Amino acid sequence: MNPHANHWDAIWLNAQLATMDAAYGDDPYGAIADGAVAMLDGRIAWVGRRAELPAAWRATVEHDCGGAWLTPGLIDCHTHLVYAGSRAAEFEQRLQGASYEEIAKAGGGILATVRATRAASERELLLQSAKRLHAICAEGVTTVEIKSGYGLDTVTECRILSVARQLAAICAVTVKTSFLGAHALPPEYAGRADDYVALVCDEMLPAIHAAGLADAVDAFCEDIAFSAQQTARVFDRARSLGLAVKLHADQLSDLGGARLAADYAALSADHLEHSSPASIDAMAAAGTVAVLLPGAYYFLRETRLPPIASLRAQAVPMALATDCNPGTSPCTSLLLILNLACTLFRLTPAEALAGVTCHAAQALGMQQQAGRIAPGLRADLALWDIARPAELAYAFGANPCIGRYLAGSATPVCA
Ligand code: DI6
Ligand code: FE
DSSP states (O other): OOSSTTEEEEEEEEEEEEOOOGGGOSOTTOEEEEEEEEEETTEEEEEEEGGGSOSSOEEEEEEEOTTOEEEEOEEEOOOOOOOOSOOHHHHHHHHTTOOHHHHHHTTOTHHHHHHHHHHSOHHHHHHHHHHHHHHHHTTTEEEEEEEOOSOOSHHHHHHHHHHHHHHHHHHTOEEEEEEEEETSOOGGGTTOHHHHHHHIIIIIHHHHHHTTOOSEEEEEESTTSBOHHHHHHHHHHHHHTTOEEEEEESSSSOSSHHHHHHHTTOSEEEEOTTOOHHHHHHHHHHTOEEEEOHHHHHHTTOOOOOOHHHHHHTTOOEEEOOOOBTTTBOOOOHHHHHHHHHHHHOOOHHHHHHHTTHHHHHHTTOTTTSSSOOTTSBOOEEEEOOSSTTHHHHOSSOOOEEEEEETTEEOOOOO
């Protein structure tokens, strides 16, 4: 405890704040002109207008932001970035007319990446994945969720999640892991999906939980993957272990995934292009966040939009993420996702920024730790060379990030 009130470890001055906190008025960014943020022990201790700083403050470090915009550190709440290899050849096949489902049914798709990932050493996996995570973090991202799902056996799933945990220190970022054993049926279980689900529930999940490798459990509920009933078995086991759940729901077909997620009080239901209005109502009642993934929508050239109007009408929080994966969204730019969400899904730039800050935090169950500039939260911050926050969604292919702070510590920004 610091005995001196208003004696802080660091202060950011001369900044325009986009707090993304409703406490600061009706502005959708929670904006504060000529603001100041103070940090003590890695947490935000004071936020407000510089003119209203208490009379006797002191700070060990003073950051002059030069009038730039300060936002919460961005949060990429849905990625599959730990994998080996590339699927550029499948991209070429799709350009020749093959569909994603056809490639998957022919043993390519997710299973192609599973073969490459199983064959990679832990060090190779770490090096290939660190490049992607480094690129994501260079755009002011301070928290990333990483899923397993390219191992599909206990040893490789554990290796992927262990690599994900190791990446936190290597890239100076907070990592939340999700176990996605129910991602695809591995070849050795062809025709025996229920046996594989039993392996996921009875062997993989307990082992991963015992090793502390998963913060949540995810599944791919889809015609080409697992049924609602199989997903429910995975969720039941997750629940019995006290693990939070989330779901890839209704991306390619409506199997009632969003509804199922809501029934299990999931943190989030992700994709949602084919979700029914009744499922959205259930999400609203359950407090389940909608994670929209416009990178996958774009890359698969989907035409059916997620039900944005229903999500808005039901006040379901909308988060956005890269879905960084080799098959449907080989994307390491969360800022590009902001632009795609606005151009393709017609989100406002303010909705888009909320989608990668406060709502993304909620999708990870971290709303009391990250995603807003507010007292008590971690001092995860990003500084931007922009004139107004809408520029983050407006320019695509640009990176105006000029500062990145994890729990108050400056970290390198340029990749
Ligand atoms: N949904 C997706 O879009 C990705 N996984 C998933 O569950 C696709 C992953 C891949 O094609 O490698
Ligand atoms: Fe995904």
